[in-house]
Amino acid sequence: MTSRQRREILRRGSALAVGGVAGYALSGNAAPEASRTPFNVAPTFIPIAGGGEFPVRRIYCIGRNYAAHAREMGSDPTREPPFFFQKPTDAVQNVPPGAIVDHPYPPLTKNYHYEVELVAALKSGGRDIPIDQALVHVFGYTVGLDMTRRDLQRAMGDEKKPWEIGKSFDHSAPLGHLQPVAAVGHFAKGAIWLKVNGQTKQNADLSQMIWSVAEQISKLSEAFELAPGDIIYSGTPENVGPVVRGDVMEGHIDGLPNIQVKVV
Ligand code: MN
Secondary structure: OOHHHHHHHHHHHHHHHHHHHHHHHHHOOOOOOOOOOOOOOOOOEEEEOOOOEEEOOEEEEEEOOEHHHHHHOOOOOOOOOOEEEEEOHHHEEEEOOOOEEEEOOOOOOOOEEEOEEEEEEEOOOEOOOOHHHHHHHEEEEEEEEOOEEHHHHHHHHHOOOOOHHHHOOOOOEEEEOEEEHHHHOOOOOOEEEEEEOOEEEEEEEHHHEOOOHHHHHHHHHHHOOEOOOEEEEOOOOOOOEEEOOOOEEEEEEOOOOOEEEEEO
């Protein structure tokens, strides 16, 4: 056997191994003996309006991006650089249009808050993305809720500890199906509101965002290398507040389907 033939056999062998692993992941069958993966972890997807699924890589959230909300959180809404936190990918809870999805009241909190937000989903990324190039990377948009255990967030903040437990827990990111930019365009203005049991709680305009989506992407890309599958929660307007079991939340942004979830 020539070395060239040996290389060809090795190449085919590795191609077969890759195919085997992919088949295992898709079928959910027991791992083949040769696999180095001992168990299956479900990937996270957001359905795309019109068909297909958007694979989620990371969830970024911007803090205090509306002046009146920054004030109600006790901070000065001058145009300081935006700050970001993350939620785990599997915090996603998909909310189909027209449905009312059950949303579990999380453990440990007695002050569970809604925050309605515009969510941008990226199809590409990079580092140090200029503002005027940023929107090229957006695949689509949807309405999201940045659900928050406010009492835990505040307690940790008071102690100068990470917010994690207040923001980054299971099911903390309900959102609607993604609407591709080709269908809905980009969002710089338009009403954003949230109702609880039909009563308006938050009501503002996207034009009141301190940092635009393009600026958010640009700033984020200075700190992190952005990539396809990243989604960005753009921050919430003022008048955040609590929900309890039985409450139905409805989130709205002009030009996107509403989302509805029921706290159970
Ligand atoms: Mn938020």
